[in-house]
Amino acid sequence: MTTEPIIELTDVRKVYRTGAVQVEALRGVSLTVDEGEYVAVVGPSGSGKSTLMHILGCLDVATSGSYRLAGEDVAQMDEEELADVRNRRIGFVFQQFNLLPGLTALRNVELPLVYAGLGREERRARAAAALARVGLDDRLDHRPGELSGGQQQRVAVARALVTEPAMILADEPTGNLDSHATRDVLALLDELCAAGRTIVLITHEADVAARARRTVRVLDGLVQEAGQPSGALVKVLG
Amino acid sequence: MNWSETLRTGLEAVRAHRLRSGLTVLGILIGIATVVVAVGLGQGAKTSVNESISALGSNLLIVSPGSTTSSSGVRGGLGSASTLTVGDADALASTTAAPDVEAVAPTVSGSLEIDNGSTNWTTSVVGTTKQWLAVRGRTMAAGSFLTAADQKKAATAIVLGPTTAQELFGRAEFAVGQSVTIDSTSFTVAGVLASAGSDSSSNLDDTALVPLTTYVQRLSTSSSRSSLSSVYVAARSNSAISAAYQEIDAILLARHSITSSSDADFTITTQDSLLSTADSVSSTLTILLGGIAALSLLVGGIGVMNIMLVSVSERTREIGLRKALGATPVLIRRQFLVEASVLGLVGGLLGAALGVGGAHVIPHFISDDITVSSSAVIGAIAVAVAIGLIFGVYPATRAARLAPIDALRSE
Numbered sequence: 001m002t003t004e005p006i007i008e009l010t011d012v013r014k015v016y017r018t019g020a021v022q023v024e025a026l027r028g029v030s031l032t033v034d035e036g037e038y039v040a041v042v043g044p045s046g047s048g049k050s051t052l053m054h055i056l057g058c059l060d061v062a063t064s065g066s067y068r069l070a071g072e073d074v075a076q077m078d079e080e081e082l083a084d085v086r087n088r089r090i091g092f093v094f095q096q097f098n099l100l101p102g103l104t105a106l107r108n109v110e111l112p113l114v115y116a117g118l119g120r121e122e123r124r125a126r127a128a129a130a131l132a133r134v135g136l137d138d139r140l141d142h143r144p145g146e147l148s149g150g151q152q153q154r155v156a157v158a159r160a161l162v163t164e165p166a167m168i169l170a171d172e173p174t175g176n177l178d179s180h181a182t183r184d185v186l187a188l189l190d191e192l193c194a195a196g197r198t199i200v201l202i203t204h205e206a207d208v209a210a211r212a213r214r215t216v217r218v219l220d221g222l223v224q225e226a227g228q229p230s231g232a233l234v235k236v237l238g
Numbered sequence: 239m240n241w242s243e244t245l246r247t248g249l250e251a252v253r254a255h256r257l258r259s260g261l262t263v264l265g266i267l268i269g270i271a272t273v274v275v276a277v278g279l280g281q282g283a284k285t286s287v288n289e290s291i292s293a294l295g296s297n298l299l300i301v302s303p304g305s306t307t308s309s310s311g312v313r314g315g316l317g318s319a320s321t322l323t324v325g326d327a328d329a330l331a332s333t334t335a336a337p338d339v340e341a342v343a344p345t346v347s348g349s350l351e352i353d354n355g356s357t358n359w360t361t362s363v364v365g366t367t368k369q370w371l372a373v374r375g376r377t378m379a380a381g382s383f384l385t386a387a388d389q390k391k392a393a394t395a396i397v398l399g400p401t402t403a404q405e406l407f408g409r410a411e412f413a414v415g416q417s418v419t420i421d422s423t424s425f426t427v428a429g430v431l432a433s434a435g436s437d438s439s440s441n442l443d444d445t446a447l448v449p450l451t452t453y454v455q456r457l458s459t460s461s462s463r464s465s466l467s468s469v470y471v472a473a474r475s476n477s478a479i480s481a482a483y484q485e486i487d488a489i490l491l492a493r494h495s496i497t498s499s500s501d502a503d504f505t506i507t508t509q510d511s512l513l514s515t516a517d518s519v520s521s522t523l524t525i526l527l528g529g530i531a532a533l534s535l536l537v538g539g540i541g542v543m544n545i546m547l548v549s550v551s552e553r554t555r556e557i558g559l560r561k562a563l564g565a566t567p568v569l570i571r572r573q574f575l576v577e578a579s580v581l582g583l584v585g586g587l588l589g590a591a592l593g594v595g596g597a598h599v600i601p602h603f604i605s606d607d608i609t610v611s612s613s614a615v616i617g618a619i620a621v622a623v624a625i626g627l628i629f630g631v632y633p634a635t636r637a638a639r640l641a642p643i644d645a646l647r648s649e
């Protein structure tokens with residue numbers, strides 16, 4: 001690959017201190033994701049999967065190790081800079097959708113652009129285009145309460161898309177959806193991948209992970225590429 | 239994110255939680271309305287007191303017996319309750335010693351019962367001379383005032399105030415020529431005063447006047463028959479008041495053989511001194527009422543803080559989401575501050591409106607006037623916004639400090 005990787009984690013460790021107890025959630029994780037990849041991160045609860053997702057999403061910083069996101073070193077950034085990186089580089093899709101109930105679909109999708117400081121006209125145009133992209137151009141003025149779960153998650157995907165981020169980080173995006181809506185949203189992610197978007201999908205469901213082209217397994221604070229020989233795991237551990 | 243977007247976000251949040259916002263606004267609203275009405279009451283009291291003092295007559299000086307000093311309280315003359323005599327009043331009327339004095343009206347007064355045979359009425363009965371009418375700046379509505387002849391022969395003539403005449407005879411015109419009895423002495427009504435025409439709380443219209451000599455001979459209960467309740471002195475003009483003051487002071491000090499005016503056994507009151515006393519009294523009133531109102535604003539402000547803190551913990555998830563989408567701590571803090579000040583502003587506007595409305599309605603139920611100045615209203619609104627801001631700082635800072643992951647995780 002000649003292009004620079006989107007994600008480049010090198011020996012990332014994360015230690016939580018709760019009083020006298022120290023928990024090492026990540027114990028030296030290295031991971032590279034190239035542009036246009038569709039990666040599923042799987043693992044049981046307590047494996048460090050959530051911690052990895054937080055660090056990938058710049059919602060938290062590593063205790064040690066380096067993290068380059070689209071060429072930028074984000075490991076040592078302060079809160080203001082991280083907020084800016086999240087805004088420009090990452091589109092989040094959450095299990096709980098996390099739409100603001102008081103705002104219309106259009107206004108919800110506009111939010112990241114508001115924080116990016118764009119003017120009203122451009123915001124509206126881009127938010128409407130993103131909603132059209134997820135097939136909701138007839139639902140612009142609906143509030144989340146007036147939409148089905150699948151539609152709400154599609155609004156959230158539109159919100160993740162609208163800033164043209166380097167990566168879409170989806171945390172259990174189908175965890176709260178029925179099978180029909182799950183198919184719906186996964187098909188949408190497939191489409192986005194086909195259009196060249198980089199997608200990192202965190203899930204514990206095997207059939208959801210199977211949609212991705214590459215699966216990364218997290219266990220006891222370490223990562224293991226699925227299908228790799230066990231020798232590779234030994235190498236990572238070493 | 240620019241300010242208009244921040245404002246819009248704040249308004250969206252206020253609208254999204256209507257009940258809670260409404261209750262918070264109510265706290266501020268009551269505080270601001272109280273401030274507007276309280277300050278208005280204070281200023282209204284000041285205005286009406288000043289008006290009543292002006293109604294006393296513009297060139298008036300009042301000499302009363304006794305004096306107050308800072309060290310010894312009330313000072314009276316040796317061995318008598320009252321040190322002002324008819325002789326003192328006569329001396330003040332001297333044109334050579336007191337060229338700036340226009341007229342002098344000595345008075346003795348007491349609260350007495352007046353009987354017309356069928357009804358009786360208790361009022362302030364004043365013994366005085368014919369000068370009283372001019373000195374007090376009053377006019378007659380019917381009949382005539384007491385004369386020098388009445389004074390000389392201690393006639394049993396009486397002049398009634400309009401309220402007194404109304405109480406005893408139904409209508410003022412009917413009173414003239416009728417007779418009334420005070421303390422078993424029969425008096426003939428010579429005339430009725432015109433109303434002093436002010437809405438003051440002092441009863442200028444409820445009074446009765448008899449010749450000083452008659453009062454002293456027939457009505458006085460005092461042991462020293464020559465002592466006076468007070469002496470009203472009219473200066474030649476408004477500008478002669480301070481000269482008249484000096485002359486009165488000098489004459490009375492000489493007559494009472496007192497060397498220093500700080501030892502004086504009498505007090506001279508001018509309208510200026512009354513006005514400044516009244517001013518200080520109503521300022522105290524305004525401060526007191528304003529203090530109470532400020533307390534209710536403080537309570538309102540704590541209400542804002544309370545609600546904003548509830549709002550922050552209830553919206554932890556929203557804050558986390560906004561942070562995930564790129565909101566910096568500064569923006570989050572600003573959003574909550576704007577929300578708090580919007581609550582303050584709305585409360586301030588509604589409170590000011592309620593206060594102004596109250597200022598129009600309340601005077602129908604109480605006798606006092608409420609004066610609402612536009613500066614007080616604008617000030618109150620500004621204070622309301624400031625309260626929102628100040629009491630919003632702590633909750634806003636809490637919101638800004640939330641870690642995005644903790645916020646997103648909360649249920």
